[in-house]
Amino acid sequence: MATRVEWAERVERWERSGLSAEKFARREGYKPTQLYWWRWKLRADGPAQRLPPPSTEAPRFLPVHVVTEASLVAPEPIEIALPNGRVVRVRPGFDPATLERVLALAAEETSC
Incomplete structure (x- = not known):
């Protein structure tokens, strides 16, 4: 075919x-x-895409530099402003369970 x-x-x-x-x-x-x-x-379908002629050379490998996601964006803390006026700042890498307890305490109307 x-x-x-x-x-x-x-x-x-x-x-x-x-x-x-x-x-x-x-x-x-x-x-x-x-x-x-x-x-x-x-x-x-539009203009034909011509394939380049096959190469007789061995493939060349280029150097690769791996960039982690953390190096792309400078981590900044998250600020959570609560209705009672308190602000909780959370740094990257926080523990979600601990944050949940802290927010529950900070949301209380009593003074800390």
Whole structure:
């Protein structure tokens, strides 16, 4: 079964030949309807993407520098302002269970 790239090449050769689809297809050994369909399909999908010719060189590896998520953004504390006017500042890496207890205590109306 011919690939999309092969059909793109066939359609291109047909269009350059100046022959009718019937004559070109008969000469090449396939049906004229296939030429018409592939021409329509290739035009509908946009310009063909040509693949570069295969390289005979061995692949080269480039150096890689791994960047952690923490180094992308400077960690800043989170501030939680409670309705009673108290503010709780939470640094990155906090323990969620401890934060829950602290917020419960800070939300109380009694003085700390």
